[in-house]
Amino acid sequence: MTFAQKLDQAARATEERLSALLDKLAGPQAASARLSAAMRHALLGGGKRFRPFLVVESAALFGLPITAAIDTACALECVHCYSLAHDDLPAMDNDILRRGQPTVWHAYDEWTAILAGDALLTLAFEILARPSAHADPDVRAELVLELAKASGARGMVGGQSLDLEAEKLATAEPLGIDGIRRLQGMKTGALIRFAASAGAILAKAGADDRDRLARYGDDLGFAFQIADDLLDVEGSEVEVGKAVAKDAQAGKATLVSLMGLEAARSKLRALEQDAKHLMTHYGPRGATLAEAATFVVNRRS
Amino acid sequence: MTFAQKLDQAARATEERLSALLDKLAGPQAASARLSAAMRHALLGGGKRFRPFLVVESAALFGLPITAAIDTACALECVHCYSLAHDDLPAMDNDILRRGQPTVWHAYDEWTAILAGDALLTLAFEILARPSAHADPDVRAELVLELAKASGARGMVGGQSLDLEAEKLATAEPLGIDGIRRLQGMKTGALIRFAASAGAILAKAGADDRDRLARYGDDLGFAFQIADDLLDVEGSEVEVGKAVAKDAQAGKATLVSLMGLEAARSKLRALEQDAKHLMTHYGPRGATLAEAATFVVNRRS
Numbered sequence: 001m002t003f004a005q006k007l008d009q010a011a012r013a014t015e016e017r018l019s020a021l022l023d024k025l026a027g028p029q030a031a032s033a034r035l036s037a038a039m040r041h042a043l044l045g046g047g048k049r050f051r052p053f054l055v056v057e058s059a060a061l062f063g064l065p066i067t068a069a070i071d072t073a074c075a076l077e078c079v080h081c082y083s084l085a086h087d088d089l090p091a092m093d094n095d096i097l098r099r100g101q102p103t104v105w106h107a108y109d110e111w112t113a114i115l116a117g118d119a120l121l122t123l124a125f126e127i128l129a130r131p132s133a134h135a136d137p138d139v140r141a142e143l144v145l146e147l148a149k150a151s152g153a154r155g156m157v158g159g160q161s162l163d164l165e166a167e168k169l170a171t172a173e174p175l176g177i178d179g180i181r182r183l184q185g186m187k188t189g190a191l192i193r194f195a196a197s198a199g200a201i202l203a204k205a206g207a208d209d210r211d212r213l214a215r216y217g218d219d220l221g222f223a224f225q226i227a228d229d230l231l232d233v234e235g236s237e238v239e240v241g242k243a244v245a246k247d248a249q250a251g252k253a254t255l256v257s258l259m260g261l262e263a264a265r266s267k268l269r270a271l272e273q274d275a276k277h278l279m280t281h282y283g284p285r286g287a288t289l290a291e292a293a294t295f296v297v298n299r300r301s
Numbered sequence: 302m303t304f305a306q307k308l309d310q311a312a313r314a315t316e317e318r319l320s321a322l323l324d325k326l327a328g329p330q331a332a333s334a335r336l337s338a339a340m341r342h343a344l345l346g347g348g349k350r351f352r353p354f355l356v357v358e359s360a361a362l363f364g365l366p367i368t369a370a371i372d373t374a375c376a377l378e379c380v381h382c383y384s385l386a387h388d389d390l391p392a393m394d395n396d397i398l399r400r401g402q403p404t405v406w407h408a409y410d411e412w413t414a415i416l417a418g419d420a421l422l423t424l425a426f427e428i429l430a431r432p433s434a435h436a437d438p439d440v441r442a443e444l445v446l447e448l449a450k451a452s453g454a455r456g457m458v459g460g461q462s463l464d465l466e467a468e469k470l471a472t473a474e475p476l477g478i479d480g481i482r483r484l485q486g487m488k489t490g491a492l493i494r495f496a497a498s499a500g501a502i503l504a505k506a507g508a509d510d511r512d513r514l515a516r517y518g519d520d521l522g523f524a525f526q527i528a529d530d531l532l533d534v535e536g537s538e539v540e541v542g543k544a545v546a547k548d549a550q551a552g553k554a555t556l557v558s559l560m561g562l563e564a565a566r567s568k569l570r571a572l573e574q575d576a577k578h579l580m581t582h583y584g585p586r587g588a589t590l591a592e593a594a595t596f597v598v599n600r601r602s
Contacts, residue, residue: 026454030483032462035454086419091411110392111469114415115462118387119454121419125426126449129442137439141430144445148427153327153336153420161333161416168412 003291010056010066011049014077017070018043025123038108038116039123042085043078046099050296051076051195054220057288058199058213071133072143072198075124079151080191082120083160085113092164121151134202142201150190159187167252177258181222184255188228189221196220196289212278216289219275223296226268229256231300272297304592311357311367312350315378318371319344326427327420339409339417340424343386344379347400351597352377352496355521358590359500359514362583372434373444373499376425380452381492383421384461386414393465422452435503443502451491460488468553478559482523485556489529490522497521497590513579517590520576524597527569530557532601573598 001009022043026036052073059069088095088103089110096106105113127133128143149155162183166172175183196217200209233256256264275293279286302310323344327337353374360370389396389404390411397407406414428434429444450456463484467473476484497518501510534557557565576594580587 026459030487031455031459032466034466035459035462039454082419086415089412089415091415109469111390111465112462114387114390114392115458115465118383118418118422119458121422122449122453122458125445126453129446129449137437137442140442141438141445144426144442145430148423148430152423152427153340154332157416157420157423158327158332158336161336161413164412164416165333165335168410 003288003295006057006288007048007050007053007295010053010073011047013056013066013070014049014052014073015044018074018077021071021074021123021127025126026119034108034112035115035119038104038112039120041101041107042081042104042113042116042120045101047081049073049077051080051191054192054195054217054289054292055198057292058196059202061199061213061282061285061289062203062205062209063285064199064203068134069199069202071127071130072202075127075133075143075147076191076195076198078120078124078127079147079156082117082124083151083156085117085120087160089113092160124151136204139201139204143198146194146197146201150194155186155190156188159183159185159190163187175253177255180253180255180258184225185218185221188225189218192221192224193217212281216275216278219271219278220293220296223268223271223275223293226255226264226271227296227299229254230261230264230268232256233261268297304589304596307358307589308349308351308354308596311354311374312348314357314367314371315350315353315374316345319375319378322372322375322424322428326424335409335413336416336420339405339413340420342402342408343382343405343414343417343421346402348382350374350378352381352492355493355496355518355590355593356499358593359497360503362500362514362586362590363504363506363510364586365500365504369435370500370503372428372431373503376428376434376444376448377492377496377499379421379425379428380448380457383418383425384452384457386418386421388461390414393461425452437505440502440505444499447495447498447502451495456487456491457489460484460486460491464488476554478556481554481556481559485526486519486522489526490519493522493525494518513582517576517579520572520579521594521597524569524572524576524594527556527565527572528597528600530555531562531565531569533557534562569598 022036022040026039028036055073055076056066056069084098085104087093088098089105095103097103103113104116108116124147125144128147129140131140133143134140151157166175166183193214194217196213197210200213232254259267272293276290279290323337323341327340329337356374356377357367357370385399386405388394389399390406396404398404404414405417409417425448426445429448430441432441434444435441452458467476467484494515495518498511498514501514533555560568573594577591580591
């Protein structure tokens with residue numbers, strides 16, 4: 001199978017399972033049909049499903065089949081999609097388009113988008129706490145703990161707050177490279193680190209494997225952000241599927257604007273090499289995650 | 302100790318522990334100071350802490366000390382307070398006053414209130430997944446599962462959606478008694494049922510105890526809602542600490558407006574008696590939760 005086929009396979013498995021979980025756990029019985037539909041819109045409106053793919057592939061490093069990782073992949077995607085639904089709100093980024101589709105608040109309204117996001121975040125932890133996520137309750141509790149840490153005030157939500165503070169508050173100090181690096185490490189890096197580490201948790205692997213995968217995830221998250229900034233500068237709206245050059249137009253400092261184009265591209269290559277090197281430890285099994293590093297560096301949307 | 306002293310003791314223990322958890326888990330290190338402050342505003346702005354009290358007292362039925370129940374009580378309070386921060390938003394109930402204090406969005410702004418709510422919901426599951434919540438990971442996973450079910454699309458968030466649909470959508474069918482009962486059972490009842498059942502989960506009690514406490518929680522939740530509607534009709538703004546008669550002014554159907562004042566008061570007494578009767582099973586240990594039923598029925602704010 002090619003890398004693209006593997007990515008596609010994980011995406012389809014994730015979407016099938018997410019659809020079944022939505023029907024079962026947020027479905028019609030006694031629930032709000034409007035809320036369920038908005039959750040479905042937020043969750044099944046496209047996307048590469050790159051985070052679920054990382055969960056599936058990090059589990060495969062330890063010989064686990066896709067079925068053993070799919071619920072964890074779905075829980076993570078619920079968190080990612082809830083964060084998009086909230087970030088797109090008028091009070092935050094005020095976006096009306098996401099993956100070429102209307103954002104949740106634009107398709108419904110603000111309160112529905114807020115509640116759909118709340119329900120998706122809650123659903124993520126319900127999925128991880130169910131025995132179908134893993135037979136061992138110790139593993140389930142650890143998945144909940146690590147996903148909560150990655151998603152909360154010291155992770156994704158904290159990063160989004162720092163980002164909006166820099167953008168919206170007149171009193172905010174301009175962020176330097178270190179500040180942006182920390183912000184992005186929280187806002188996008190923490191979930192990617194969780195995705196890469198999840199396989200080690202599911203396989204009850206030792207501290208060495210966890211550390212290695214966390215470092216791989218950090219490389220990937222950093223690379224992801226630089227690539228995103230480069231796309232904002234270089235990409236076209238059709239390729240990216242959302243408004244581009246927004247950062248530049250907003251006069252917003254990015255890693256690329258502070259480092260310069262050449263240094264950013266060079267850092268991107270260094271991160272790719274480090275990530276690939278970490279995967280050599282796993283021999284042939286590590287090949288797909290090594291390719292994933294190249295995929296992140298070269299992505300055009 | 303009197304009932305009021307017990308309620309106060311649980312409230313103070315909850316607030317002390319919440320403050321420590323906020324410092325430790327959402328505190329300054331790398332996090333956003335603004336976000337942490339908004340979370341603190343949402344969480345420590347007063348309130349009776351009735352749900353935490355129910356957790357503590359349901360655990361006491363099985364001989365568990367307050368220290369064994371306090372983290373679960375705090376997690377539940379995080380969910381309750383996040384829901385208030387989001388419900389108060391302009392896009393939802395548009396309230397500027399809560400417990401006599403500015404609501405989170407009014408004290409900060411909308412995006413900060415959305416993110417503080419998101420972070421509090423996430424924190425709830427982080428608290429439950431940590432070993433300090435319970436030594437047995439099976440219990441921790443079950444607490445996460447039950448709290449998520451009570452809080453999500455088929456619980457609290459679903460109920461809030463049904464409520465806003467009835468209020469804001471021109472196409473919505475008017476709700477009858479059964480519809481409002483179901484809505485309220487989700488919106489406020491599910492968390493109260495979780496609170497009452499939590500002691501049985503923490504004590505690894507059998508199905509009989511869980512069913513009994515769930516039924517007690519359902520009685521209490523229903524009574525809580527009728528009492529709330531009665532306060533909206535009969536209370537004064539000073540006693541309640543927020544705007545009253547909003548439902549009547551909005552022409553909104555409530556249990557009381559549909560049942561009539563006398564039938565509502567009579568139902569309230571019947572629920573009180575049933576809840577008290579369920580607690581006789583626990584002998585002297587059940588006395589406090591029996592008193593709690595009277596407290597709910599007679600509350601003036």
